């Protein structure tokens with residue numbers, strides 16, 4: 281019997297996706313560039329529906345036509361070299377899916393190159409980590425719709441399911457699926473940083489212990505802040521290091537890694553003219569975290585205010601921080617979904633924002649209760665530009681902005697950097713200002729560079745001798 285799909289790449293994600301497919305009844309062929317991971321797969325994941333191949337030709341020949349091959353390899357040049365190795369073995373109409381965190385511009389190129397050669401390329405954003413890959417990830421596929429329809433029964437079956445709906449939908453042409461995944465990761469960075477800022481405020485300014493904070497986060501996770509990241513953070517804070525008996529969080533070095541998708545999201549926001557300040561601050565904070573040695577010196581050299589809040593009602597501050605976190609989260613999604621809207625218009629992708637929010641509800645790292653409301657907001661008003669203006673979110677922001685101000689001011693007064701909380705508030709105040717300061721910018725530009733300006737009282741572009 282022929283295999284219905286082939287998985288190329290048996291690292292963390294590929295092996296688990298292959299087993300997910302096998303568990304759902306697909307006959308899966310698996311292959312890896314080096315034999316070690318094939319052996320590991322056979323030892324760890326023996327499955328009646330999964331067959332491992334050590335030779336690429338046999339792997340390809342075992343697949344039903346049109347062949348469906350799911351690549352789960354390191355993003356970047358590796359994807360091109362794998363496609364090159366596959367190309368001579370494939371026939372017209374075969375379908376290559378790339379599930380890695382590929383740059384959407386690479387996916388645009390691969391889509392067009394393969395189309396010219398008579399092959400289909402489907403970029404599939406995958407989120408959910410190891411556990412999601414095995415039990416149901418969020419999948420963000422794009423490419424030719426007809427090609428997608430041929431793989432849809434498999435992808436929609438292996439994806440997470442929420443309220444009877446698969447967390448997998450055709451998103452649009454070219455590399456739009458990888459674009460959606462990229463911005464997903466940007467939101468992920470910002471959400472992680474916002475939770476971290478809430479944690480730092482509670483720990484370093486209110487003086488709460490990790491177990492108290494774990495309990496607070498677990499409680500918050502039952503309400504407006506319900507999300508996977510909130511849930512795992514509460515869990516992380518309860519973990520004790522077996523070697524030192526200290527909270528695990530206190531023995532982890534405060535230098536953050538990153539693979540680049542957050543940075544790409546910010547770079548693209550600059551390219552297409554979107555104010556993505558919260559994600560960008562979170563990327564910058566990861567960079568700043570990495571100069572640990574310099575920060576340790578600066579801590580001794582540079583002055584700041586007394587760090588702890590005195591004579592304070594802790595419960596009142598805990599609630600203020602919760603409200604600030606809700607506002608930060610809404611602001612992050614507002615900016616991220618605004619980026620989707622702008623990208624969709626500029627790249628002519630016709631992204632459906634309500635659908636994107638739906639497929640993020642299960643399987644992925646940013647899954648959160650708020651996504652139902654985000655989907656509703658864009659479903660109710662297809663022209664909605666910014667979530668801030670939807671009735672549901674407007675009401676929350678009008679209520680929570682006062683709390684955000686108090687937390688941000690207290691952070692500044694006590695010398696605690698809260699870049700993402702601060703960026704949320706700056707964005708909120710900037711967005712709700714009918715009058716910006718850009719008239720002065722325009723005057724300056726015209727003064728030094730004769731760049732012209734528009735007037736408030738008549739049409740046209742004007743330049744004056746200053």
Ligand SMILES: NC(=O)C1=CN([C@@H]2O[C@H](COP(=O)(O)OP(=O)(O)OC[C@H]3O[C@@H](n4cnc5c(N)ncnc54)[C@H](OP(=O)(O)O)[C@@H]3O)[C@@H](O)[C@H]2O)C=CC1
Pocket residue numbers: 288289290291292293294312313314315317352353354355358361362379380381382406407408409410
């Ligand atoms: N880990 C996660 O949580 C998530 C990861 N992703 C993305 O999925 C992709 C895979 O990630 P993950 O499984 O974690 O990574 P791993 O490092 O576990 O696996 C990488 C895979 O790529 C293969 N590979 C590396 N170099 C080459 C090469 N030159 N030619 C052919 N194959 C090669 C490896 O094979 P070999 O051992 O033979 O080198 C291995 O199968 C990445 O793009 C990642 O960004 C997406 C969502 C979540």
Ligand SMILES: O=C(CO)[C@H](O)[C@H](O)COP(=O)(O)O
Pocket residue numbers: 381406407408409465468537538539540541542645
């Ligand atoms: O795509 C993912 C989750 O959605 C990966 O876990 C990704 O590696 C996370 O990004 P980074 O390593 O840059 O923090």
